[in-house]
Amino acid sequence: MRIALITDAWHPQINGVVTTLTQTMEVLRRLGHTVELCAPDRFYTWPCPGYPNVGLAFLCGPRLRPTLQAFKPDAIHLASEGCVGFAARRYCREMGYHYTTSFHTRFPEYFKMRIGLPLWIGYGYMRWFHSESARVMVTTESMRQALAAKGFERMVIWSRGVDTDLYRPREKDFLRDERPIFAYVGRVVVEKNIEDFLKLELPGTQYVIGDGTQRPELERKYPKARFVGFQTGEMLARYMAAADAMVFPSRTDTFGLVILEALAAGVPVAAFPAPGPIDIIGRAPVGVLGADLRQAALDALKLNPADCRRHALNYSWxxxxxxxxxxxxxxIRGPHETYFKT
Incomplete structure (x- = not known):
């Protein structure tokens, strides 16, 4: 199959969406499919305010269209709702082509936190963007239910995977700080709610593994915490495995790949009961979900690392x-009803 994959999220960004798309492309190509990636790096971009690694490909339509026409895809998937996704949606609509989309990020909540944009405006746009998609791929059943309550339709589940060769149990002596070591892993931005982790009165040492616009502020406010910046590959896996528990304070993530990565490394997880943690952890003895994040973090220390590893082995890319x-x-051309069946 010839698949056109459209996304506004791509390298040099480091986040769960980019990881998901990268891994998905690798597997699809290994299975014999041809994937044409249309990402911002193919167009002229402007830096996104507050996200220096994010390029906005305004007015990319005139260059995107001939790319898709030359590729002649069998299927088109729109993985994001930004400039490139918008241009591809418009092209498909004008040509009468069917396409699928995926809902990766709760942008309405992010924009409300950052600039005060009302949720109804953000979700109004997101609903419109996905309204003509043949199928809207969402990460979990909890997200499907949450979006259904907001008027989204034709949703199907597209779960995630984890590299269990890279993320595996290792010796803990990579980190020599006072134990227990509680770690947050991810972007250091306001929507990740990291301060709810850093303000906890916990024994041992708190680590923040990642970078972002909020890092200077949090480093000033919490000088006892260890900030080690973005880590990738082998180094990230070593940091992850050296922790005693991973704390996931986000209330807005749609999945949380780092949860799977921590579990694969034999590290239990503490999180709020939100979509993502609810679906990955559920009732399995691999993490603790609770409104009291401090107690959840302490209780996570009592869990068996081997159970965490076994749980993660159920997920593959x-x-x-x-x-x-x-x-x-x-x-194909024609109304959606000619081919779409639930």
Whole structure:
């Protein structure tokens, strides 16, 4: 199959969306499919305020259209709702092509936190963007229910995977600070709610593994915490495995890949009972979900690392990519009802 993958999130960004798309493309190509990636790096971009690594590809339509026409895809998937996704949506609508979309990020909540944009405006746009998609791929059942309550339709589940060769149990002596070591892993930005982790009165040492616009402020406010910046690959895996518990304070993530990565490394997770943690952890003895994040973090220390590892082994990127592939729809002309069946 020839698949056109449209996204506004791509390298040099480091986040769960980029990881998901990168891993999905690798598996699809290994399975013999041809993937044409249309990302901002193919167009002229302007820096996004507050996100220096994010390029906004305004007015990319005139260059995107001939790229898609030359590629002649069998299926088109729009993985983001930004400039490139908008241009691809407009092109498909004008040509009568069918396409699928995916909901990765709760941008309405992010924009409300950052600039005070009312949620109804943000979700109004997101609903419109996905309204003509043949299938809207969402990360978990909890997210499907949450979005259904906001008027989204035709949703299917596209789960995620984890590299269990890279993320695996290792010796803890990589970090020599006072134990227990509680770690946050991810972007250091306001929407990740990191301060709810840093203000906890916990024994041992708190680590922040990641970077972002909020880091200077948090470093000043919490000088006892260890900030080590962005880590990738082998180094990230070593940091992850050296922690005694991973604390996931986000209330707005749609999944939380770092939860799977921590579990694969044999590290239990503490989190709020929000979409993502609810679906990944559930009732399994691999994490603790609760409104009292401090107590959840302390209780997570009592869990068995071997159970965490076994739980993560249920997730693979090949399984995730095959699920994605099964949700794609042919790029054919005519009304959606001619081919779409629930």
């Amino acid at each position: 090949e399984q995730s990519a095959r699920q994605f592939l099964g949700h794609l729809t042919p790029m």
